[in-house]
Amino acid sequence: MIKVKFWGVRGSIPCPGPKTMKYGGNTACIELRFPEVNRHIIVDAGSGIRDLANHMLAHDLPKGPISTEIYLSHTHWDHIMGFPFFVPAYIPSTTIKVFGPVTYEDEPLEAVVGGQMKYRYFPVNMGELAGKIEYRRLKEEPLIDLGDGITLATTIINHPITALGYRFTFREAVFCTAYDTEPFRNLFVTDPEDPNYDELMALEGEEAAREQNQVLERFFHGADLLVHDAQYTRQEYHRGKVGWGHSPIEDAIATACKAGVKRLALFHHDPERSDDQLDALAQTYCAPDSNDPMEIFFAREGQEIIL
């Protein structure tokens, strides 16, 4: 069994307020519990991790020292900004392993995550964290054995910096993430009238983008729950958001459907999106379809799902 709980579902920046009470205003943080083997995993350290920390202090710490693993989808700020507020990191008995990808141009993972913990930004320096914290850079890997029967696969998704999709498997249950990402697309000139047009390049670009998208489809195959970037509608996407690294809702649904996913959580909601707007979008996109058994919903802060 994997118990999944959403602690933050928002993209870009926290947006608390009367318009986001229902779906929540915290940025990405998902908790996975594996009760049979007593393991605890967190995916992303957005602002939602602060409430999760409070929950762990109240419920887990009394049972013994906290031990957890944090998997970062990537190191953009909305996915790491909660880390300095993860209180267990300040307790000497805590053990935390932080995993995540690092872009070629960037410093080591520890420096990227710790960069926000400098006195000029935050009153506590990275070195002052009392818990035992280890950092490990993750690459694309077909299979990592995490012990206790939990396995992990990672794949490169399409974002302006290196970002990874995760696939956790435990016994029969499969949990997948794919954010922040947008569909791979042909970056080369495809208009034969354009002086820079090169037929071979255009065709190969088309094929490469299609194949990369198929790689993702295979990666999601049969997942019990897929948490997928769905920041924009297709119309919004085509109005100036192409290349920003986020997916149209329609594409997320189509991909999940082709991959035979059982439940799709639309995730990384735009900070401008109000509860009413999300409810309205849910009417359009999440209505049950008799031809397709896949359940679709907009992820909501506090929501729990058992796989």
Add this chain to the structure above:
Amino acid sequence: MMLPLTPVAAESPMSDRKTKLDKIRAFVDKMPSLSTTVSKVLEICSRTDTAPNDLNKVISLDPVLTGQVLKLINSAYYSLVNKVTSLTRAIIMLGLNTVKNLALSTAIIRSVGQAKKSKALPIREFWAHSIGVGAMAKLLAAEQGLPIGEREEYFVAGLLHDLGKIPFGDEYTEVLTLAGRTQEPLVQVEQRLMDINHEEVGQMIASKWKLNPVITDAICHHHSPLIAVPDNRQLVATVALADFYICLFDIGFAGNRFPDEEQLAPLLALCDLEWEAVVKLAGAVDAEIKKAEIFLQI
């Protein structure tokens, strides 16, 4: 690395300046020009709005460069599950910036590598020093709050800053030995013994290769950044500070074990940094160097 401490007879100029200059000029003349590909890669990569088609075309024109870039992409650094066999695919999968940076560094190291002839400086140690200065300059640029897109130029400037040492022949061993013995800054010993220094020689190469003014200034003035034009001074000072650090901590070897300590305070002031902030980058610079060393394995 230990240098043999052979006795030096006298500290007088080894011969007259004209003969020396002629010899060096002849060497620089014979150095291969920066290939058209490399010039074009430099030109295209220095734009912020590089088009995927342009980048793909300019690299593809050179099959060897294409092969090297793909080899890097398929190296342990990325360890991709599926092998990437074409540039087009690499650009779609890893993005334009990644491919741009790989191509740029590969192209430059290759052109300089072909020109290296001197026996005085061991090539691997020389590149370890140069990569160290490049990596540190880039980290210092980040520390100064420069955006990612502008940091690559610091890496390239650091990588190339000692280009002027390449044409020095075997007599350079004598300069290195003396600098090691007297613990003087290398550039002073060069001037005294050879009546020319590596900044001047660097200027000749930079003009032959038509390197841009910022990188040229880093090559010509990294031992005296105040001479650089005001617009370039901060970059030149950053490279100089990186050079100071890398020399002080003996990372690689390019002849200068005893950087001029009087330079440190003015350099820190020019970069608006504290020495503590520089030293704190030790772990990061080691990791960067390790990462950049894959370029030497091509």
